[in-house]
Amino acid sequence: MPEVALTWLGHATFRFDTPGGKRVYVDPWLDNPKIPDGEKQPERIDLIALTHGHGDHVGNTIELHQQHSPAIVATVEIADWLRAIRGLPEEGVYDPNKGGTVDVDGVKITLTHAQHSSSNWENNTLIYLGEPVGLVFEVENGTKLYFAGDTNVFGDMQLIKRLYAPDVAVLPIGGHYTMDPREAAVALEFLGVSKCVPCHYGTFPLLAGTPDQLRELAPPGVEIVAMEPGETIEV
Numbered sequence: 001m002p003e004v005a006l007t008w009l010g011h012a013t014f015r016f017d018t019p020g021g022k023r024v025y026v027d028p029w030l031d032n033p034k035i036p037d038g039e040k041q042p043e044r045i046d047l048i049a050l051t052h053g054h055g056d057h058v059g060n061t062i063e064l065h066q067q068h069s070p071a072i073v074a075t076v077e078i079a080d081w082l083r084a085i086r087g088l089p090e091e092g093v094y095d096p097n098k099g100g101t102v103d104v105d106g107v108k109i110t111l112t113h114a115q116h117s118s119s120n121w122e123n124n125t126l127i128y129l130g131e132p133v134g135l136v137f138e139v140e141n142g143t144k145l146y147f148a149g150d151t152n153v154f155g156d157m158q159l160i161k162r163l164y165a166p167d168v169a170v171l172p173i174g175g176h177y178t179m180d181p182r183e184a185a186v187a188l189e190f191l192g193v194s195k196c197v198p199c200h201y202g203t204f205p206l207l208a209g210t211p212d213q214l215r216e217l218a219p220p221g222v223e224i225v226a227m228e229p230g231e232t233i234e235v
Contacts, residue, residue, distance in 0.1 A: 002019045002141075003019065003141075003143070003234040003235060004016050004017070004018060004019065004139055004141075004143050004145065004234065004235045005017040005232050005233075005234055006145070006168075006197070006232065006233050006234070006235050007039075007230065007231065007232040008197065008199065008227040008228070008229055008230070008231060009028075009030070009032070009034075009035045009036075009039050009229060009230070010032045010033070010034025010035040010036075010203065010229040011029055011032040011033075011034060011035075011056060011199065011200060011203045012026075012027045012029070012051075012056070012057060012149070012150070012172065012199050012200045013025070013026065013027050013028055013029050013030065013032060013035065013059065014026045014027070014147070014170065014199070015039075015042075016137075016145070018106075018107055018139040018140055019139055019140045019141045019143075020105075020106050020107075020139070020140040022046045022047060022104075022105060022106070022107050022139075023042075023044055023045055023046045023047070024045075024046065024047045024048075024049065024107065024137070025042070025045055025047070025048045025049075025064070025070075026048075026049050026050075026051070026135065026147050027049075027050060027051055027056075027057040027058075027059060027147075027149070028045075028048055028059045028060055028061060028064055029055075029056050029057060029058075029059030029060065030042075030059060030060045030064075031059070031060065032056065032059075032203060033203055033204075034202070034203055034229045035229060035230075036229055036230035038230070039229075039230060042064065042067075042068065044068060045064055045068040045070040046070055046071065046105070047070050047071045047072075047073065047104055047105075047107060048061055048064065048065070048070050048071070048072045048073070049072075049073040049074070049109055049135050049137075049147075050072070050073070050074040050075075050078055051114065051132055051133055051134065051135060051147065051149030051150065052075075052078075052114070052116060052117070052118035052129070052131075052132035052133065052149060052150060053077070053078050053081070053118040053119055053120045053129030053130070054117075054118065054119065054120065054150070055120060055121075057149070057150070058078070058120060061082070062082070062086050062088070065088055069092070070092075071092045071093075071094065071104045071105075072088070072092065072093045072094065073094045073096065073102055073104065073109050073135075074093070074094075074095065075095065075096070075097055075111065075118075075129075075130045075131065075133055076095045076096075076097055076130060077118075077128070077129045077130030078118070078129050078130060079093050079094070079095035080095070081120070081122075081127070081129060085122060094109075096109075096110075096111050097111060097133075098111050098112065098113055098131070098133055099111065099112075106139075106140050107137060107138070107139055107140070108137070108138040108139075109135055109136070109137055110135070110136040110138075110164060111133040111134070111135065112133060112134040112135070112136060112146075112160050112164070113133070113134065113154065113156055113160075114131075114132040114133050114134045114148060114149045114150065114151040115132070115151050115152050115154050116132040116149065116150040116151050116152075116177075116178070117132065118130055118131060118132045132149055132150060132151065133149060134146060134147060134148045134149050134151065134160070135147045135149065136160070136164045136166055138164075143167055143235065144164060144165065144166045144167050144168075145166060145167065145168050145170065145235065146160060146164070146166035146168070146169045146170065146191065146193070147170045148169065148170065148171050148172065148179075148187070149172075150172055150177060150178045150200065151172070151178060151179065152178065152179050152183055153179055153183040153184070153186045153187040153190070155190065157187055157190035157191050158190045158191075160190075160191060161190065161191050161192045161193075165192075166191065166193055167193065167194070167195065167235065168193055168194075168195040168196070168197060168235045169187070169188065169191050169193045169195070169196050169197070170196075170197045170198075170199055171184045171187055171188070171196055171197075171198055171199070172184070172198075172199055172200030172201070173198040173199070173200065173201045173209040173210070173211070173213075173214050174200045174201035174202070174203070174206075174207025174208065174209045175201075175206075175207065175208055175209045176206050176207060176208075177200075177206075177207070178200050179209075180208075180209045180213075181209045181210065181213035181214040181216075181217055182213075182217060184196075184198065184209075184214050184217075184218075185214060185217035185218050185219070188218050188219055188222050189219050193222065194221065194222060194223060195222070195223045195225060195235065196214070196218065196222055196223070196224050196225065197225050197227060197233075198211045198214055198224065198226060211224055211226035212226075
């Protein structure tokens with residue numbers, strides 16, 4: 001069975017193709033300043049998964065659903081907001097919460113803890129959209145990818161290792177709103193993964209952490225894969 005083809009689209013937006021042929025988008029902000037022009041209009045989407053409600057993570061979810069009708073996985077509050085306020089249909093919008101797992105055509109998605117916030121604007125009013133989450137994907141060949149979402153490091157990442165044993169961790173490293181490289185290095189110690197893809201850095205000057213800083217601090221044996229926007233790797 002083929003590997004997972006993971007593509008970074010800038011900021012915290014990723015696309016990956018599963019061994020079974022599913023195309024998954026995580027936090028699809030396709031207007032972010034780093035996305036290549038050729039990636040702004042997807043040719044197809046089977047599944048969108050969201051970590052929290054901020055605009056740089058929900059991104060273009062509503063327009064993409066109108067164009068491609070993918071399944072959507074999000075927390076209860078975000079799912080309710082998308083359906084009741086933004087007009088998405090009930091069918092195909094999955095609404096698990098932390099500790100819950102859904103199986104979407106052979107791709108299993110489990111919601112984990114994250115420490116951040118979650119909100120968005122509706123009619124010029126800031127609305128609360130529940131708690132943020134991380135996402136653990138288990139694809140058809142058993143490979144597990146952990147997308148931490150926006151978070152700082154927290155000790156219960158050790159439970160993510162114990163319960164889900166991800167093969168690769170996608171971690172924010174920019175600082176200010178999320179972990180910086182120092183905290184991300186401790187997260188890698190807790191998670192026990194052999195490979196890390198850093199994200200949520202360099203989009204704006206404020207997100208100043210770098211993969212080289214993480215590489216200097218990471219536990220021995222952990223490969224830090226610093227991707228360029230639009231680059232694809234196999235995991």
